[in-house]
Ligand code: SF4
């Protein structure tokens with residue numbers, strides 16, 4: 001495998017010592033199909049152990065390693081460096097406050113998620129075995145259940161940059177996922193929660209979330225379906 | 236920490252619905268405006284032709300509805316986006332009033348053109 005020299009720029013910030021984030025350059029030889037996470041590990045293990053970043057599964061499933069690389073929100077563990085030409089600029093996710101280096105504060109993100117009751121609500125009598133669902137019914141939510149809560153979508157949303165109280169695409173998509181799930185009985189409750197100026201109506205169909213989502217979920221389309229359902233319900 | 240993100244305003248749905256509906260109406264009226272201005276009568280649009288057309292009430296009605304819908308859609312659109320960036324109630328009321336005033340003034344100027352220009356000749 002061929003190794004090539006790459007310049008990696010990382011936006012570093014240590015609140016204990018720095019006034020504001022600043023770029024630090026690292027140059028190294030990397031395999032062209034190394035991932036961004038491999039590169040960060042190399043730097044962390046061999047050059048500067050103080051570099052902070054989140055990772056866990058390194059299989060694009062835990063959602064911890066979302067960050068912004070060359071202007072795009074991506075998952076570090078699944079994105080190879082050959083996708084980027086020239087210098088590779090790595091930054092923390094925008095729209096969230098930085099704790100240290102590439103680690104951002106996700107507290108608000110998860111709090112907003114909790115607001116939409118991200119769990120199955122069942123009022124009907126429990127079946128003997130399991131709840132059944134036809135493939136057609138499941139099709140409505142098939143994509144949305146694959147969300148790994150990485151935050152790439154919410155972080156890419158200009159409406160959130162303008163107003164941090166906006167629930168954001170990830171929480172709204174989770175609401176969609178349960179509202180359109182035929183096994184769930186909490187739809188009215190959840191629709192009441194997201195039918196708010198800081199809820200679904202701050203979505204202006206900008207499509208940034210859809211572009212950012214590493215799972216290619218058609219978020220904007222689902223949020224539009226949710227809008228229609230809410231309006232139909234309230235007429 | 237239990238933050239209440241809600242603004243407890245349910246008006247978003249109505250505003251959204253009207254924006255969608257006005258977009259559809261606007262498309263139809265835009266076409267009507269285009270056709271009545273450019274394709275009915277002589278090929279080249281001249282000042283005198285338009286003034287002549289403005290004597291017909293149905294022509295003016297189309298332009299009036301077009302003006303009304305376009306202003307509603309445009310100003311509502313600006314308001315929907317501007318709202319994202321304004322937290323203080325005072326700022327909101329101020330910007331809302333400015334937009335409404337702007338709408339009323341533009342409506343007035345537009346109506347003057349539509350209903351007065353043809354009548355003068
Ligand atoms: S919808 Fe996509 S971008 Fe958003 S949190 Fe889920 S996986 Fe990440």
Ligand code: FES
Nearest residue numbers: 056058063065077
């Ligand atoms: S490390 Fe788990 S998604 Fe990247």
